[in-house]
Amino acid sequence: MDLSVTLKGQTRDLVLKNPVLTASGTFGYGLEFVTYGDLSELGGIVVKGLSLHPREGNSSPRIIETTAGMLNAVGLQNDGVESFCLEKLPRLPWHKTSIIANIYAASVDEFAELAARLDQEEGVAALEVNVSCPNVKAGGALFGQDPALASSVTSAVRRAAPHKHIMVKLSPNVTDIALMARSVEDAGADSISCINTLLGMAVDIQTRRPSLANVVGGLSGPAIKPVALRCVWQVARAVKIPVVGLGGILTAEDALEFMLVGAKAVQVGTGNFMRPDCAFALTQTLPAVCERLGIDNLTSFCGSLQLDS
Amino acid sequence: MVSFLLTVRLLCAYNKPMSQPNSCELEVLDLVPFGQTGNESRFFALRLGRPNWNIWCPGQFVMLRPHNFGLDIPWARPLAICHMTARHMICFFQVRGKGTRRMAELRPGDKVRVWGPLGNGFVMEPDTPTLLLAGGMGIVPFVGYVSEHLKPWNVSMLFGHREHISCYPVDSINEHIPVDSLREPENGDLDNFIYTIQERMREYAEQKGLVLACGPSPFLRTVQTFAAELGVRCQISLETRMACGVGACLGCVTKTTTAWPVGEKRERHVQVCTHGPVFWASQVAL
Ligand SMILES: Cc1cc2nc3c(=O)[nH]c(=O)nc-3n(C[C@H](O)[C@H](O)[C@H](O)COP(=O)(O)OP(=O)(O)OC[C@H]3O[C@@H](n4cnc5c(N)ncnc54)[C@H](O)[C@@H]3O)c2cc1C
Ligand SMILES: Cc1cc2nc3c(=O)[nH]c(=O)nc-3n(C[C@H](O)[C@H](O)[C@H](O)COP(=O)(O)O)c2cc1C
Ligand code: FES
Numbered sequence: 001m002d003l004s005v006t007l008k009g010q011t012r013d014l015v016l017k018n019p020v021l022t023a024s025g026t027f028g029y030g031l032e033f034v035t036y037g038d039l040s041e042l043g044g045i046v047v048k049g050l051s052l053h054p055r056e057g058n059s060s061p062r063i064i065e066t067t068a069g070m071l072n073a074v075g076l077q078n079d080g081v082e083s084f085c086l087e088k089l090p091r092l093p094w095h096k097t098s099i100i101a102n103i104y105a106a107s108v109d110e111f112a113e114l115a116a117r118l119d120q121e122e123g124v125a126a127l128e129v130n131v132s133c134p135n136v137k138a139g140g141a142l143f144g145q146d147p148a149l150a151s152s153v154t155s156a157v158r159r160a161a162p163h164k165h166i167m168v169k170l171s172p173n174v175t176d177i178a179l180m181a182r183s184v185e186d187a188g189a190d191s192i193s194c195i196n197t198l199l200g201m202a203v204d205i206q207t208r209r210p211s212l213a214n215v216v217g218g219l220s221g222p223a224i225k226p227v228a229l230r231c232v233w234q235v236a237r238a239v240k241i242p243v244v245g246l247g248g249i250l251t252a253e254d255a256l257e258f259m260l261v262g263a264k265a266v267q268v269g270t271g272n273f274m275r276p277d278c279a280f281a282l283t284q285t286l287p288a289v290c291e292r293l294g295i296d297n298l299t300s301f302c303g304s305l306q307l308d309s
Numbered sequence: 310m311v312s313f314l315l316t317v318r319l320l321c322a323y324n325k326p327m328s329q330p331n332s333c334e335l336e337v338l339d340l341v342p343f344g345q346t347g348n349e350s351r352f353f354a355l356r357l358g359r360p361n362w363n364i365w366c367p368g369q370f371v372m373l374r375p376h377n378f379g380l381d382i383p384w385a386r387p388l389a390i391c392h393m394t395a396r397h398m399i400c401f402f403q404v405r406g407k408g409t410r411r412m413a414e415l416r417p418g419d420k421v422r423v424w425g426p427l428g429n430g431f432v433m434e435p436d437t438p439t440l441l442l443a444g445g446m447g448i449v450p451f452v453g454y455v456s457e458h459l460k461p462w463n464v465s466m467l468f469g470h471r472e473h474i475s476c477y478p479v480d481s482i483n484e485h486i487p488v489d490s491l492r493e494p495e496n497g498d499l500d501n502f503i504y505t506i507q508e509r510m511r512e513y514a515e516q517k518g519l520v521l522a523c524g525p526s527p528f529l530r531t532v533q534t535f536a537a538e539l540g541v542r543c544q545i546s547l548e549t550r551m552a553c554g555v556g557a558c559l560g561c562v563t564k565t566t567t568a569w570p571v572g573e574k575r576e577r578h579v580q581v582c583t584h585g586p587v588f589w590a591s592q593v594a595l
Contacts, residue, residue: 060550060562063552222380273385275424276555
């Protein structure tokens with residue numbers, strides 16, 4: 001069965017050997033997982049969120065387990081874009097699988113600078129723009145919660161990285177995710193990935209303290225799957241560009257649920273923590289699960305949800 | 310003798326863990342409760358089938374996720390490798406919360422997802438006088454340490470614990486080296502224990518020996534302070550909350566000191582699961 005998919009963008013296409021990617025922040029730089037599977041078998045690897053300069057992240061505790069999920073407030077600790085390009089990227093099998101650089105910045109200009117730097121890297125197939133972060137230079141509103149801001153980031157990145165496929169990653173913490181999707185599409189995004197984490201909180205009634213040093217954090221894992229599925233469905237109906245679905249995916253069956261509602265590809269996130277070979281196992285079992293369900297063409301299966309009975 | 314040495318070398322690659330960690334599914338062979346009978350047991354030796362890796366170092370650990378965690382307990386739990394034989398791997402745990410409570414319900418034949426061996430183990434210098442300091446469950450990695458050590462007569466142990474001594478795997482250490490154990494009083498008058506730690510560490514400082522410690526954070530902090538004062542080489546094994554065990558989630562980080570590792574990397578967050586769990590006491594700020 002041919003599992004390859006092409007995410008047809010407005011400017012650049014992204015060809016994936018199969019629809020299974022790993023989600024940013026849950027798979028390190030990929031190198032952490034080389035002993036658990038063959039990286040080149042994956043459709044792609046979205047690396048840990050990169051910023052212009054190294055970041056130390058938040059203080060501990062940064063993560064807490066919740067029922068069927070987890071909260072994180074890592075605070076985007078990373079070694080910075082230079083270290084990624086010089087030390088990590090050359091060690092990744094970028095000629096055999098798509099390496100997608102997830103980027104994070106505190107202003108539109110910084111986003112553009114990052115994008116321009118990564119545009120020079122042959123090994124980077126696409127940029128994934130994380131708009132779930134505050135616009136520090138302009139009042140601190142989240143880029144991803146304001147259609148005008150999301151749109152200006154998207155067009156700035158589009159201009160700065162003309163050779164790359166631009167995927168914009170949407171936050172579910174908005175009133176109308178379809179509206180956000182349409183504004184980044186209009187601004188030139190090639191594809192959309194959703195969802196990022198849901199804002200959540202955990203407390204300890206014994207110590208009367210928040211469980212995370214940062215008080216609030218992002219919820220991920222199986223607990224968020226129904227919300228993610230709903231978001232992907234709404235976004236896929238709202239835009240023409242391809243959608244990549246994620247949120248609580250552990251198995252091939254989960255992945256197919258996202259494809260049924262319109263996703264062309266998926267990402268595995270928290271599942272990589274539950275077992276380090278999760279994404280590899282999912283990729284390997286996908287053909288057999290498709291066969292069992294009588295799916296002989298993934299492209300025509302995508303978005304084939306029947307609404308009238 | 311040569312073949313004996315070879316086996317030991319194979320099992321413990323000294324300070325260079327060389328086995329490639331991987332993930333496999335192991336069967337529970339048995340779960341043996343420790344401690345007095347009567348009330349519900351909280352201490353268990355978990356014997357699992359042998360994983361498909363064979364080089365490991367005492368102090369390394371595994372992430373363990375039994376099938377009975379279902380979807381509601383998403384994270385695996387980090388446990389030290391207690392002992393390894395040709396046929397099985399043994400972990401030893403204390404019931405603390407929901408995950409270990411679920412682990413206490415395991416039955417022979419149940420399946421457990423295990424990935425490892427993870428992290429860096431303790432240094433092993435057969436000819437250096439070595440003091441092992443264990444607090445509570447911190448005794449677990451030392452079971453493997455003393456059985457892998459080539460010259461156990463150079464090793465001694467001080468063990469501080471809260472529960473009855475029969476709750477801990479002390480016998481398997483006693484087989485190789487004498488254990489000096491001190492039961493901490495419930496109400497926290499730790500002065501005597503702390504004084505004993507300091508005196509023993511002083512002895513090893515004078516002999517240019519090595520001190521290795523594993524246990525709860527306040528205990529490690531005490532050991533770290535004495536190590537700095539006495540100038541004795543000392544390693545400590547840290548326990549932090551872990552989701553992945555492989556360096557990806559960045560949840561388990563600890564802060565390094567100004568002394569480590571180098572240049573602009575000083576006072577940085579590093580993952581305990583991959584850079585540790587064993588650190589030189591001077592490398593980390595607790
Ligand atoms: C490298 C390493 C080796 C360890 N080896 C052993 C061992 O051999 N035997 C043993 O009994 N215990 C060991 N521990 C501690 C053990 O992992 C915790 O007791 C266990 O995770 C508690 O899980 P729980 O669900 O019962 O507790 P809960 O409090 O319900 O757990 C909630 C979350 O916090 C985490 N957590 C709670 N306490 C600790 C702790 N002390 N350290 C790290 N994470 C914690 C859990 O993993 C879980 O993610 C080790 C910890 C580490 C980091
Ligand atoms: C520990 C952790 C770190 C994350 N870091 C990033 C990040 O750097 N950039 C980003 O866009 N998303 C990040 N995410 C969000 C995930 O990529 C993903 O969108 C989210 O977890 C939902 O998917 P899941 O339920 O499969 O994990 C992170 C998630 C987790 C749990
Ligand atoms: S446990 Fe995930 S980085 Fe250490």
